[in-house]
Amino acid sequence: AAGQTMTGASLRQLMNLVNKGILRRSPESDIYQIDELTRQYAEEKLNQSPEVATIRDAHMHFYVKLLEDRTGSLYTREQRETLRMVEADLNNIRAAWFRAVKYGKFDELSSAVNTLAHYFEMVGQYDEAEEVIAPAIESVGKIPQSDARDAALAHLNMWRSILQSTDGDPVKARESLETAELLLNEETTTRQRYVLALAQGMVQLNYGDPVESRQCFEQAAELLTQLGGGPETSRVLINLGRAYYFRLGAEEMNLEEARRILAQARDVALEQGDEYSLSVALFCLGTVAMYS
Helix, strand or coil: CHHHHHHCCCHHHHHHHHHCCCCEEECCCCEEECCHHHHHHHHHHHHHCCCHHHHHHHHHHHHHHHHHHHCHHHHCCCHHHHHHHHHHCHHHHHHHHHHHHHCCCHHHHHHHHHHHHHHHHHHCCHHHHHHHHHHHHHHHHCCCCCHHHHHHHHHHHHHHHHHHHHCCCHHHHHHHHHHHHHCCCCCCCHHHHHHHHHHHHHHHHHHCCHHHHHHHHHHHHHHHHHCCCCCCHHHHHHHHHHCCCCCCCCCCCCHHHHHHHHHHHHHHHHHHCCHHHHHHHHHHHHHHHHHC
């Protein structure tokens, strides 16, 4: 638990506070909570402590690591559990995120954005996503230029572009994508290049040339293979399959290829227990059947 990690408290000590009514433990999320009055008192005492910065940094690092470790599980049988975890701990996650924003911790922000962006996309909270990513981009942009900073800044803009594209904002999606492309350098990782290819494909699919988007999604799939495959495969395949019918005239459609790729995405989602991608794949297969 976060409380044990950051304070060094034992489980016995935490349970003692529960027995005294100071803490409440949620059996669903395994999160310890306190009432608002006690929280305000504790925060006042924390702010008076000479160790306040150390404790707040420990809190930030714990939740950044938590998000980083959970990226893959969003597309597996642990999907529901992970979504519930993020939702239940969103206040702590936001506090950790905005501390990283305040001090320009671009490595931490770049590590955490994958899971956070996936979460906001899955639950359809695009305004909330913009509220956390926009200030992060602004903060990191004020840090003295370096290849590492630019790689992290590009990564944040990639995810911003994906979310803006899905949310129906073509102008801002293109602007964010162009910013990311200009910031690419030797520090850009293979995973970040995968996210870039995905963003490029999303913008082309939704607002440009769907046929051109196929190459982007194929590149994303290839980069994902270099990373060892992984649970996000179904997502890439779904978008690649859509690129063979979405926003295309009858002469440009290839419904047979779309069906083949979407069936593959469905099978991958089934194997991994990815209910979100499975539902999207089935919806797209239904759309292809309707066109047929």
